[in-house]
Amino acid sequence: MPELPELNPVIHGKLRLALLSLLVGVEEAEFTWLRAKTGSTDGNLGAQLLKLEEAGYVSVEKKFVQRKPQSLYRITEAGRAALTEYVHALRQLLGGAIGA
Amino acid sequence: MTANNEELELKDRLSLIESMIAEGRRTTERWGWVFVLWGVANITAILWAALAHFPWAWPITMITAWVVTIVVAVRKTAKRPSTTLGRAVSAIWIAFGISMMLLFPALGISGRIDEYIQISVGSAMLGMAYAASAILLRWKAQFACALVWWCSSIYACFGKSTPVAVVYLSAIFLCMIVFGVYGMISDWRMRRREASHA
Numbered sequence: 001m002p003e004l005p006e007l008n009p010v011i012h013g014k015l016r017l018a019l020l021s022l023l024v025g026v027e028e029a030e031f032t033w034l035r036a037k038t039g040s041t042d043g044n045l046g047a048q049l050l051k052l053e054e055a056g057y058v059s060v061e062k063k064f065v066q067r068k069p070q071s072l073y074r075i076t077e078a079g080r081a082a083l084t085e086y087v088h089a090l091r092q093l094l095g096g097a098i099g100a
Numbered sequence: 101m102t103a104n105n106e107e108l109e110l111k112d113r114l115s116l117i118e119s120m121i122a123e124g125r126r127t128t129e130r131w132g133w134v135f136v137l138w139g140v141a142n143i144t145a146i147l148w149a150a151l152a153h154f155p156w157a158w159p160i161t162m163i164t165a166w167v168v169t170i171v172v173a174v175r176k177t178a179k180r181p182s183t184t185l186g187r188a189v190s191a192i193w194i195a196f197g198i199s200m201m202l203l204f205p206a207l208g209i210s211g212r213i214d215e216y217i218q219i220s221v222g223s224a225m226l227g228m229a230y231a232a233s234a235i236l237l238r239w240k241a242q243f244a245c246a247l248v249w250w251c252s253s254i255y256a257c258f259g260k261s262t263p264v265a266v267v268y269l270s271a272i273f274l275c276m277i278v279f280g281v282y283g284m285i286s287d288w289r290m291r292r293r294e295a296s297h298a
Contacts, residue, residue, distance in 0.1 A: 017113060021120030026183045037123055087117060094110050 005089035008082055010055045015040055015048045020057060020083045023075040028061075031071040049073060057082055132283025134169060134193075139276025141165035143269065159205070166201070189233050196229040216256050219268045223253035230275070241282065245275035 011017055018038050023029060035045050052058040057079030061072045075083075141161045148157035200222070207213035227249035234242035252271040256264045 014116065018116055018120050021117045022123060025121045090110055090114055094107065094114070
């Protein structure tokens with residue numbers, strides 16, 4: 001019997017998974033846009049983004065636009081690869097259950 | 101956690117990924133209003149110039165449409181993330197807009213323009229922009245509009261004044277106003293569907 005894959009715990013968190021999935025479809029996204037799309041609080045969002053950043057899955061660029069701070073997040077190559085791997089593992093775990 | 105619950109949880113993760121990716125991609129849409137705006141602006145300019153013989157009809161309507169487009173577009177895109185696809189489609193329309201705003205005033209000032217050249221060149225350029233955008237977005241309805249523009253362009257090379265104007269006005273109505281409204285309705289439907297799935 002083939003060994004079942006393990007799911008990456010950094011990505012498996014619901015909010016972190018949502019964030020990576022959002023970022024994979026765009027070049028870069030502002031903190032406020034991510035907050036609006038996930039419906040999360042500032043504190044929780046910041047903490048989860050920091051975890052993704054520490055894992056090397058997202059990069060952040062902080063700058064000032066018209067004297068207001070702006071944080072722009074991008075998914076890294078490692079983040080893209082990890083998400084792809086996660087989806088493969090998920091599909092493998094679900095097996096024939098997908099589409100049922 | 102039972103095996104069934106675990107399976108549901110994993111399925112939930114998969115649908116979360118799909119919906120979030122779709123949300124990111126959807127940022128390139130919501131532009132139906134621009135087609136409607138420019139369709140109305142073009143028809144207004146044509147009728148105003150033809151019926152009132154007012155020489156400033158074109159500059160006034162075109163500049164107004166440009167200002168409205170820029171102001172609304174800046175406000176709409178300010179908080180949106182940028183996507184490669186969105187930037188590619190924007191590039192087509194910005195380049196098209198600049199070409200039109202340079203070419204037609206220059207032709208008008210030099211006097212080297214008539215209605216046939218205006219319709220033929222304008223329609224051909226619109227056909228090019230519609231087709232390029234349609235290929236990028238894989239949007240069949242927009243490609244069908246590109247075909248209509250090219251027909252209008254070719255017909256302006258051979259047809260007589262009134263039928264050429266009628267074909268051009270019909271193309272504007274169909275490919276800008278009707279197409280724009282269709283774009284707005286499909287976007288609204290998509291948003292409603294996503295809201296009900298959320």
